[in-house]
Structure formats: C-alpha cells, structure tokens
Amino acid sequence: MNVQRPPQPDQPDELLETIADAFEQAELPPRPDDAETLQTLESQLNGDHTAATRLVLSASPATDLPPASHSPRWIMRTLAPLAAAAAVLLALTVVLWAPSGFDSNAVFAQAVRQVRAAQTMAFTMTMGVPNQDAPMSMRATIKNPASMRVEAEMKVNDESFAMVQIFDYETQQMITLLEQQKLAQKIDMAGLPRGDNPRDMISEFTKLDPEEVEYLRDEPFNGVDAHVYAIDAGAIKGRAWIDADTNLPLRWELGNPTLPDDPNAKIVMDNFRWDVAVDDAMFDMTIPDGYQVREMDMSNAQPEDFAMMLRLYAALSEQPFPTEFGPETLTGLPTVMMRPGMTPEENHQRLVKVLTPIYGEEALTGEAIGPTMEQLGVTMGRGAIFLAGLAETAEDWRWVGGGATAGDSDVPLCGWKPKDGETYRVVYNDFTIREVAPDALPEAFLQSEGHRPGQGVVDDQTAPTNPGSEQGP
Amino acid sequence: MPDAQALIEQHGDAVWRTAARLLPNPDDARDCYQDTFLAALKLPDPAAVRNWSALLRKIATRRAMDRLRLKYRRKESPAQLDTFPASDRRLDAPGARLEAMELREQVRDALCELPERQAEAFWLRHMEQMTHEQVAEQLETTSANARQLVHRATEALRRKLCPEPSRHKTADNPQALTGEQR
Numbered sequence: 125m126n127v128q129r130p131p132q133p134d135q136p137d138e139l140l141e142t143i144a145d146a147f148e149q150a151e152l153p154p155r156p157d158d159a160e161t162l163q164t165l166e167s168q169l170n171g172d173h174t175a176a177t178r179l180v181l182s183a184s185p186a187t188d189l190p191p192a193s194h195s196p197r198w199i200m201r202t203l204a205p206l207a208a209a210a211a212v213l214l215a216l217t218v219v220l221w222a223p224s225g226f227d228s229n230a231v232f233a234q235a236v237r238q239v240r241a242a243q244t245m246a247f248t249m250t251m252g253v254p255n256q257d258a259p260m261s262m263r264a265t266i267k268n269p270a271s272m273r274v275e276a277e278m279k280v281n282d283e284s285f286a287m288v289q290i291f292d293y294e295t296q297q298m299i300t301l302l303e304q305q306k307l308a309q310k311i312d313m314a315g316l317p318r319g320d321n322p323r324d325m326i327s328e329f330t331k332l333d334p335e336e337v338e339y340l341r342d343e344p345f346n347g348v349d350a351h352v353y354a355i356d357a358g359a360i361k362g363r364a365w366i367d368a369d370t371n372l373p374l375r376w377e378l379g380n381p382t383l384p385d386d387p388n389a390k391i392v393m394d395n396f397r398w399d400v401a402v403d404d405a406m407f408d409m410t411i412p413d414g415y416q417v418r419e420m421d422m423s424n425a426q427p428e429d430f431a432m433m434l435r436l437y438a439a440l441s442e443q444p445f446p447t448e449f450g451p452e453t454l455t456g457l458p459t460v461m462m463r464p465g466m467t468p469e470e471n472h473q474r475l476v477k478v479l480t481p482i483y484g485e486e487a488l489t490g491e492a493i494g495p496t497m498e499q500l501g502v503t504m505g506r507g508a509i510f511l512a513g514l515a516e517t518a519e520d521w522r523w524v525g526g527g528a529t530a531g532d533s534d535v536p537l538c539g540w541k542p543k544d545g546e547t548y549r550v551v552y553n554d555f556t557i558r559e560v561a562p563d564a565l566p567e568a569f570l571q572s573e574g575h576r577p578g579q580g581v582v583d584d585q586t587a588p589t590n591p592g593s594e595q596g597p
Numbered sequence: 598m599p600d601a602q603a604l605i606e607q608h609g610d611a612v613w614r615t616a617a618r619l620l621p622n623p624d625d626a627r628d629c630y631q632d633t634f635l636a637a638l639k640l641p642d643p644a645a646v647r648n649w650s651a652l653l654r655k656i657a658t659r660r661a662m663d664r665l666r667l668k669y670r671r672k673e674s675p676a677q678l679d680t681f682p683a684s685d686r687r688l689d690a691p692g693a694r695l696e697a698m699e700l701r702e703q704v705r706d707a708l709c710e711l712p713e714r715q716a717e718a719f720w721l722r723h724m725e726q727m728t729h730e731q732v733a734e735q736l737e738t739t740s741a742n743a744r745q746l747v748h749r750a751t752e753a754l755r756r757k758l759c760p761e762p763s764r765h766k767t768a769d770n771p772q773a774l775t776g777e778q779r
Contacts, residue, residue: 137751139751139754139755139758139759140723140751142700143700143704143723143724143754144723144724145697146696146697146698146700146701146704147618147701147704147724149697150617150618150621150697150698150701152613152614152617152618153617153623153626155609155610155613155630156613156627156630156631158602158605158606158609161605161609161630161631161634162601162602162605164631165601165631165634165635165638166601169635169638169639243667292639294636294656294659295636295639295640295641297641312641409639410639
C-alpha cells in the first residue's frame with residue numbers, strides 16, 4: 125500500500141530547496157521610490173470620493189414606491205432603518221451568493237472564460253420587474269478580487285434614500301452610507317468565510333453545474349442577437365441571455381426563491397459591463413466627514429443567530445418554508461421584508477403584526493421601532509453570514525424544512541455536522557438547536573441528500589447513513 | 598492609522614521582495630506593493646497588529662496570488678507545462694538562470710491551481726520562511742491546520758512539478774536521487 129507521510133518540518137526536501145533557490149536567484153526590479161509610494165497612498169486615501177459617487181449614482185435608475193396618502197413619521201421610523209437593513213441584506217447576499225454562470229456548451233464555456241478574465245464588472249440588480257413597483261434597484265460594481273460597491277436610490281413617501289455600500293473582503297468590513305440623511309453604518313463581518321465564498325467574486329459567476337443549464341433558443345435582446353438559456357438549479361430558477369457575438373452575459377432573470385409564484389418578484393440582473401474603468405476612490409472605506417456613524421457587529425456569527433434568522437424569516441414571509449434553503453434563498457429577503465406593491469403604511473402594519481410575537485408590542489411602538497428594525501437587520505445579516513459560513517465550517521448540511529409552518533415545533537428544519545464534531549446540530553421549527561448523534565437523526569435527514577450550502581452533495585464518507593438501508597452500518 | 602512612512606521604511610524591502618518574486622511583471626509588482634500598504638493603512642484596528650512584517654507579507658502574498666490567478670485564467674489554452682527538470686541540475690550550473698526562470702513560472706502556475714489558502718500557506722512557510730505558528734496566525738487557523746495546508750500544497754506541487762515521486766530525495770528517501778531511478 126502506497127502511503128505518503130508528511131515530511132518532517134526541518135527535513136531536507138530537494139524540491140523545496142530547488143524552488144527556494146530559483147526564487148532566491150530572481151533578479152528583482154528596484155523597489156519603488158518611497159516618496160512616490162507615499163504620494164500615491166495619500167492620494168488614494170484622500171481621493172475625491174464624492175465625485176465618484178455622483179458619477180455612478182447618476183447612472184443608477186431610481187425606483188419610487190407608490191405615493192402614500194400621508195407620510196407620518198412613524199412609518200418613516202419603520203422604513204428608514206428597514207430600507208437600510210434590506211439594502212445591507214441584499215448587498216450581503218450579492219456577496220455571499222454571487223449568481224452563477226454556466227458552461228453547458230462551447231458558447232457558455234467561452235462566456236465563462238471571459239467572465240473569469242474580467243477584473244472589474246458592473247451590473248444592475250433589480251428586485252421586481254422594471255417599470256413596475258420594484259422596491260429596489262441597485263447598481264453593483266465589483267473590483268476583483270475583494271472590493272464591491274453597491275448603490276441604490278429609493279424614495280419612501282417624500283424622502284429619498286441614496287445608499288452606497290462598500291465591501292472590503294480583505295478586511296471583512298462593510299460600510300453603508302445614507303447620503304441625504306448623512307448616516308453611516310460600519311459593519312464588522314469578521315468571520316465571514318473565505319474558502320469557497322466569493323473573495324474572488326467574479327469567478328463565482330461561473331459555478332453552476334452544466335447539467336443545470338439548458339439551451340432554449342436564439343432571440344434578439346435589446347437589438348442584440350442573444351442565446352437564451354434556462355437555469356434550473358434547485359432554488360435557483362430562471363433564464364439567461366448571452367450575447368451571441370461576444371459570449372458575454374446580457375441579462376439574468378431569476379425567480380425569487382422566497383416568492384416563487386409572484387411574477388413581480390423576479391430578480392433581474394442586467395446592464396452588465398465588463399472590465400470597466402473604476403476609480404479606487406469608489407471602494408474607499410473612509411466615512412466622509414459630517415456623517416453620524418453607527419457600528420453594527422456582524423462578526424463571529426453563531427448558530428443562535430441563524431436560528432433567530434429562520435424565526436424572523438418564517439414570520440416575515442408568512443408562508444411555509446421553501447423546499448430549498450441556502451445562501452441563494454436570501455436574495456429574496458428584501459422582498460420578504462418590504463413587499464412589492466404594498467404601500468409604506470401597509471408594509472408598516474404588516475411588519476408590526478408579524479413581528480409583535482417576537483419582539484413584543486412595546487419594541488414596535490413609537491421611537492422604539494427604529495432600533496428594533498435595526499436589530500432585525502443585524503440579526504438577519506448575522507444569520508446569513510453564519511449560513512454562508514457553513515460551507516467552510518460544516519461537513520454536511522441538510523435542509524429538510526420544506527413545507528414546515530408555524531406550530532410544527534417538532535419538525536426539523538435543518539442540521540449540519542461541524543467539522544471535527546461528532547454530533548449534528550439540528551434546528552427544529554421551534555427554533556431551538558439540539559445536539560443529535562448521527563444514529564439518532566430524524567428520519568427526514570436520512571432520506572435527504574447532504575451537501576454544503578450552495579454546493580454539491582457531500583462525500584459519502586461524511587454523510588450519515590440510514591441504519592435501515594442497505595448502506596447502513 | 599499607522600505611520601505610512603515608517604511602515605514603508607521598515608518593511609518596504611520585505612513587501613517588495615514578496616510582490617516582485619511572485620509577480621514577474623514589474624507593473625503588477627508595483628501595484629501589489631502599493632495595494633499592500635494601502636490595505637495596511639485601512640486596517641480597522643492597527644493597534645492590534647502584533648507582527649507587522651508577517652502581516653504585510655501575508656497581504657502582499659494574497660494580493661499577488663489574486664493577480665497571478667487572474668493572469669493564469671486569461672491564458673486561453675495554457676501551454677503544456679514542462680515537467681520539473683529530470684536531472685539534478687543545481688542552479689549554479691550553466692543555463693541555470695533560464696531553468697530557474699522556467700521553474701519559477703511553473704511554480705507560479707501551479708500555485709494558481711491550488712486552493713487559495715494552501716497556496717498562501719505554502720508561500721508563507723517556504724518562501725517567506727515563516728514558522729507554522731506564524732502561518733497559522735496569519736491565516737487565522739490552528740498550527741496543526743496550517744501544517745496540514747502546507748503539507749497538502751507541497752504534495753500537490755510535487756505532483757504537478759515532478760510527476761514521478763521518487764525523483765526527489767528527502768531524508769526519508771535518501772536513495773531516491775533525482776533521475777537516478779529512471
């Protein structure tokens with residue numbers, strides 16, 4: 125049996141020595157001049173951030189919610205932090221689950237290569253069908269490998285929200301700026317997984333299983349000849365238009381996994397631009413002068429955050445849990461929180477109604493409602509980060525909660541086996557987390573396929589087996 | 598914010614060495630060098646940094662690897678890599694410079710194919726001469742996991758660069774001299 129054992133730390137290894145020698149012998153160009161470096165750094169740190177912001181916002185389409193008959197401040201207190209929280213979540217989900225591309229045939233393979241080669245990209249992401257009551261339209265600019273900027277403009281009653289969010293994956297920090305209100309949020313996302321998550325975000329656009337993509341037809345799209353593909357990847361269902369000449373994506377249209385039956389709840393990504401020139405100032409994390417700063421801690425998210433997120437999700441969606449639940453599901457969170465087609469007043473009343481059993485009436489009344497909504501945003505964000513992190517921290521993740529409704533307290537929703545752990549952690553529909561031995565897992569687990577969030581099925585070696593099945597121990 | 602001038606003066610050489618060794622294109626190396634210091638200056642809690650040298654070299658390694666991967670992906674149909682030289686050619690032999698250049702290119706390509714953390718762990722351990730404990734600290738993992746990452750990376754590189762495992766002698770296998778068993 126050929127068993128390789130690790131070399132000892134100080135053991136001579138000819139290959140390593142030769143590699144080290146080769147790099148030692150590299151003739152390096154002279155180090156950049158210190159003064160020039162300092163000057164460059166200074167200009168980058170003090171760049172004209174507002175100019176860059178104006179430039180991009182001018183290209184970002186504004187979407188108006190239907191005007192309400194009146195605009196009491198109590199509605200604003202609900203919706204202002206909620207709008208910010210929803211924006212945080214949408215932006216987070218863009219990061220945590222960058223929509224995937226495909227390579228089902230040669231055309232797609234070429235498209236994938238080109239997407240992979242792009243160092244920067246920009247696109248518009250709209251929740252809902254354009255020109256209808258879309259609650260939010262965002263423009264995202266990604267600079268490979270670790271920076272993203274998302275901008276959105278919304279109008280709630282007569283108040284505008286121009287939001288800018290900047291992510292730095294390197295430092296795992298995010299800032300949100302509400303420009304008119306001069307409010308800034310600094311969000312610490314330490315613990316966000318690096319492994320399979322899109323630190324290199326652009327490459328994440330290319331990870332759909334080829335079998336999950338089907339060529340449909342050729343048809344013009346905005347005057348451009350396009351190939352149309354259908355996507356059916358579990359919770360991700362939709363269509364893609366690929367430019368027949370350049371093989372670059374023109375439009376992705378994804379059903380909202382949270383509201384699958386609502387045609388107005390589609391997630392549309394279009395206006396793609398590749399290798400656009402971007403100003404580094406667009407990704408500057410420095411909060412401009414004059415902003416009131418609030419700090420939100422989304423670092424080191426815990427299982428309890430995830431369980432609470434599920435509880436909030438169930439309350440806000442007012443529907444049974446979907447049959448699939450993963451990072452991609454969270455793209456629907458903004459429309460779960462702020463329903464398309466509902467007036468701000470209706471949204472407010474709905475939120476107070478569904479959240480009262482969780483937060484209590486007092487926390488949703490008067491001035492208290494603002495901080496409560498902010499807390500909701502933080503909880504949802506922490507839960508989303510934890511879920512995404514399972515891709516790295518868990519060996520086996522299973523969602524079995526499809527169809528579960530409030531009251532089914534003994535119904536398991538999901539579970540995972542932490543790496544190096546001996547037991548599973550199972551979240552039940554009463555949102556408790558229980559430690560369960562592999563041989564005591566609920567029947568629903570044994571009939572399900574284990575996988576990691578957003579990824580394929582786990583190795584058989586790590587999946588539990590049904591004691592009653594032929595593969596059982 | 599840390600003192601940029603002091604950082605550059607104290608650690609500029611080390612950061613440049615990392616960037617320029619990984620990135621043969623001087624423009625890329627220069628960008629990586631500046632990006633590294635820029636990232637350091639934007640750290641939210643610089644007072645918490647215990648080892649600036651290691652941190653800066655980690656950032657430089659990560660940024661350089663990101664750039665390498667981009668370039669690697671842009672190769673429409675990557676050239677077939679030559680295998681590691683079959684004979685035990687030391688670098689002071691005639692033609693060694695060209696061979697060293699080829700080897701560096703092969704190693705860079707091979708690193709691009711590794712999982713990010715493995716590639717980073719390998720470089721920090723073997724090229725930056727960090728201890729496993731330092732690698733673990735920079736990668737925010739345990740020492741045992743860092744050791745495992747380095748080991749996996751080394752074995753993966755070995756498979757890519759010299760498909761015949763017996764070509765390389767180690768203290769475990771002193772008889773397996775390069776090329777002697779062919």
